Amino acid sequence: MGVASLHYVLPLSSLLAGVAMRRLLIGEVPAALAMFAALSLPRVVTWLGHHAARTPKRLPDPGSIQGHQDALRATIPPPVLRVLDEAAMVVQRQTRAESVLLHDMRLADHCHDGPCKPHWSAGVMLCVPNLAGHSLLLIGRALREQETIGILRFVVAHELHHAALGMRRIDLLMLTAQTIGFLLVGFLAPTLTIAAVGAASLRLMLTLCSWVVELACDKVGVEAHGAEQAEAYFTMLSRGRYRSCARAWPWWQRACSILTWLQPTHPPVWLRIWYCRRVQRGAPGRATTSRAR
Ligand SMILES: [Zn+2]
Numbered sequence: 001m002g003v004a005s006l007h008y009v010l011p012l013s014s015l016l017a018g019v020a021m022r023r024l025l026i027g028e029v030p031a032a033l034a035m036f037a038a039l040s041l042p043r044v045v046t047w048l049g050h051h052a053a054r055t056p057k058r059l060p061d062p063g064s065i066q067g068h069q070d071a072l073r074a075t076i077p078p079p080v081l082r083v084l085d086e087a088a089m090v091v092q093r094q095t096r097a098e099s100v101l102l103h104d105m106r107l108a109d110h111c112h113d114g115p116c117k118p119h120w121s122a123g124v125m126l127c128v129p130n131l132a133g134h135s136l137l138l139i140g141r142a143l144r145e146q147e148t149i150g151i152l153r154f155v156v157a158h159e160l161h162h163a164a165l166g167m168r169r170i171d172l173l174m175l176t177a178q179t180i181g182f183l184l185v186g187f188l189a190p191t192l193t194i195a196a197v198g199a200a201s202l203r204l205m206l207t208l209c210s211w212v213v214e215l216a217c218d219k220v221g222v223e224a225h226g227a228e229q230a231e232a233y234f235t236m237l238s239r240g241r242y243r244s245c246a247r248a249w250p251w252w253q254r255a256c257s258i259l260t261w262l263q264p265t266h267p268p269v270w271l272r273i274w275y276c277r278r279v280q281r282g283a284p285g286r287a288t289t290s291r292a293r
């Protein structure tokens, strides 16, 4: 589910449905019907979000999975491959996926000179429906280099914590709040103004929750591999490095990216660096031991 769907379409649809149900209950039938009709409006945001989504689009097709895997694995240095294979086994155990495939983190029709953010990105896609239940471990090109193996270990620890059962339950709770929470706000608020303020507050709270989840995953990565690797990684993610990356998008996609900018899914880099240093200070022994691996 894209950011636009999760942060805009679901909340807006649920809020509108809640307000419409309240209007129906108090006998304002025309207003309720108008609101039910307006429920189709968030689809416009879905359409914009779908076209502006900066998520990997080139998934391997099921018929060429093995060939794709072999070709990708042949480009990865053996020590890096060992880290990725261990991570894939953990994901498979955690999620009972049929198998976990390595995949390049890249974006369709996106190429330019200079640093590219997806090359420094990673993620786990669990049990992808159109891949016959296989999960994907997505790793950007820059993280598959021998020189960045320390950073890769931190990133992989972070992503594995996202895929752990406890974190997946928190994701499910947040998804429930995106629907039931906004529906209740719409239904219980006596006026539209109060509904809008309630919805904005709930959305802000959910953004902060997703930041807390990210920091919890950073903490696991620091405890296992040290704050230096985290800091090196976040330095690579700093916004100023990717001006050419941003310019590579059509103007309308850059305009739509304000939707993501307004509700960032991740805490700012400075906050993550500060937090990782703090975690390191709290557990120096553990981090030093693990970093030596
Ligand atoms: Zn780029």
Ligand SMILES: [Zn+2]
Residues within 6 Å of the ligand: 158, 162, 214, 217
């Ligand atoms: Zn994360």
